[in-house]
Amino acid sequence: MSRRSYSRHIPDFRLMTFFAEDGKSVVHRMNPWTKAALLAIVILMAIIMDDLILLAVLYLSVLAFYAAGRLPIRLLVGWYTLPVFFVVTIAILLIFTEPGDPLASIEILGKRIAITDAGLMLLVTLLVRALAVVTLSLALFMTTRYSHMAYMVSRILPRPLANIFLLSYRFNFETSDEISDVVDAVHSRNGNMVRGAAKQTRLFAGIFGLSFVHAFERAERIAKAMESRGFSGEFPNVEKLTKPSHYGYLLVSLAILALVIITYSRYVSDLIGWW
Amino acid sequence: MAHVHLEDGAFTIEWVVIWTLIAVALIAIALYRLGGYAIPTRKLAVAAMCVAVGFAIFQIEIPVFGGVHINLTPLIGILVGPSLGSLAVLVINMFGAAIGHGGWGMIGANSIVNIVEVFLGFFIYRHLRCSWNASRFFSAFSATAVALTVSAFVALVIISISGIQGSTQGGEQTFANLLIMAAANIATGLVEAVVTGYIVSFIGKIRSDLLEMAEGEKRPETAETSQEVGTVV
Known part of the structure; x- marks a missing residue:
């Protein structure tokens, strides 16, 4: 793991x-x-x-x-x-x-x-x-491999769903790293010693809320970057799959x-x- | 776990097809409302981010009542609306199926349950904020609690109508037997409702513009900015 x-x-x-x-x-x-x-x-x-x-x-x-x-x-x-x-x-x-x-x-x-x-x-x-x-x-x-998975997804799913799937596949890593970093920070500051369901819930809600805010900000930046590079609604496939x-x-x-x-x-x- | 997801093999093939077709119809309506294939890039990116955050948050265990995992589907509805939220939960279910959090053949049935959560989360929150002028915490808490309670019963109804494959019990008996499961889900859903209430209050303080869609109008921002909060964290 x-x-x-x-x-x-x-x-x-x-x-x-x-x-x-x-x-x-x-x-x-x-x-x-x-x-x-x-x-x-x-x-x-x-x-x-x-x-x-x-x-x-x-x-x-x-x-x-x-x-x-x-x-x-x-x-x-x-x-x-x-x-x-x-x-x-x-x-x-x-x-x-x-x-x-x-x-x-x-x-x-x-x-x-x-x-x-x-x-x-x-x-x-x-x-x-x-x-x-x-x-x-x-x-x-x-x-x-991701490139093969991306090709299959882009061929199987309708374009908007394929785009969301492929974008989120990559975002997953950044997002989980970010949340993990914050959880690490909480633990290193004795956050795991917090007692009481209400305090724990509020602590984790803060982490999750911040994750959503950062995610929206990142999404806005990425959208602008994609549009400035001429994104036409479809991701190009770098590697095409051969037949079985x-x-x-x-x-x-x-x-x-x-x-x-x-x-x-x-x-x-x-x-x-x-x- | 505030949500129960059905695994492959629970339903017969006829019911798998029926629930899949209903889910496809709901997703088609969502796609149509978003403009078909011409969804703006920002919306695509926001939906993808919601999927990624929802999926990542699901992996974190909140250490209350022995450990709780949450999906935050009603929150996704509050943030991005029912149409984009429906697409997001479908993709979350696909990722979930990849790792055994719900079956591939059950994506239809599971998505129907999640779409109900997204839909009710958005509209109840909107109603409470716009018509009753309730606080963000109360609105989000109530919207999530109601959405998860209703979705627990929707799951129960779907299971009772379809019947568990291999079981000789009828719909009514299955419904009665699984009521305890629904009660447990509702209890866990209350934890998710509290978490969602806190998250929406938090977002409202630092980026209230993200709640514009659900709140109907742009509310004045507080003194805090996301940058200041980012520095603190």
């Missing part, structure tokens, strides 16, 4: 970019269009698949892809905190109320509640789905075939019910 990161459970954008720009693995060399297509297919698979074993296979395949990119597994585990938190927040009450065989029970205020097998299965299935997509998404962003290789097309075709079979099995007729 870089010095700038202030949370172990939120991916550090600077570290992700470091891996993307400096990595030399086979996944780094893969065509970005191929990786983006695989991400789209895995998202659809995670939504459509309902068999836990197949979902586990999908997750392990994605994890192998992540590891092939020589990306840090230990950090990934910490970064799972956020998606796990969101899934558990939604599913925690359903594991007690989903009809099924009780696995364990506790008594709260004279009322006995039980975790059911179906409820637990629901939680695990949602977790595996979410983690499969998160892992591949992180792998894509940690193995694709034959292997890339083959990989994406196989993934699409798997997606079609999974979709057919779920909605039309079960082709993979041999489990």
Whole structure:
């Protein structure tokens, strides 16, 4: 984790970019269009698949892809905190109320509640789905250079959204550095010793408020600089992306075939019910 | 966490498509109101900065009640208005999806919830400031508290209508079960409301022109300037 990161459970954008720009693995060399297509297919698979074993296979395949990119597994585990938190927040009450065989029970205020097998299965299935997509998404962003990402974004999104995305991608680093500097300054002056929710809240509100004011001032300067250099509403792409290789097309075709079979099995007729 | 974001796989594909189409319609309206492809450069830069600050602030944990992360979407609405704010929250959701803070397939549903926050944040603040002449802190606090409360229920309604994939429970039962989640979000949202109140008061003191859009008219600036505050910090 870089010095700038202030949370172990939120991916550090600077570290992700470091891996993307400096990595030399086979996944780094893969065509970005191929990786983006695989991400789209895995998202659809995670939504459509309902068999836990197949979902586990999908997750392990994605994890192998992540590891092939020589990306840090230990950090990934910490970064799972956020998606796990969101899934558990939604599913925690359903594991007690989903009809099924009780696995364990506790008594709260004279009322006995039980975790059911179906409820637990629901939680695990949602977790595996979410983690499969998160892992591949992180792998894509940690193995694709900014110039390639910029080219893909400018081709996929409508121009105004692409411009906001690309500008904010770069602003992220400056802004988080600035906020980190202020938080460092607060800590070095014993700011972390401030007691009381009201004082802490006001202290951090000052930091955030100043960040917004500086951000607006910087945005105004940047806008003037862009206009003075003849910005016509579109960022020029320095580096264009080539088409995927034959292997890339083959990989994406196989993934699409798997997606079609999974979709057919779920909605039309079960082709993979041999489990 | 004042916002719950849905992860991929929570909804079936039909509902993913439906919520995505609704979000696309809302974003299209926002783009149309901003002038389509001819959005002024300053607005683009301001929206991008709001995304960057919102995303960076989300990474800082406020050490109250065991640690709270906030997104400040109602504040973005107050500062840049509902149209530009809608584009900003969409891009924040894209960055969020990249790191697992909400799913890629759920960008539509998550954006609808955030657009509600931006929209209500802006209009309630504007109403309280312009019609009731309320203080900046009270207006921002109330606007954020109401926006986050309503958005917690919007999230609840979206989840109840769509149903959690794999669950056998009906909409009403899911709604009842997830009420506790909404209550927890509303409680955390109050922390964000207090923070937003302080931030708006702070901005009002040093750069009140940034609140012009939400306050309707240019209010007299205080003696302090942003330069002086910058020197102090």
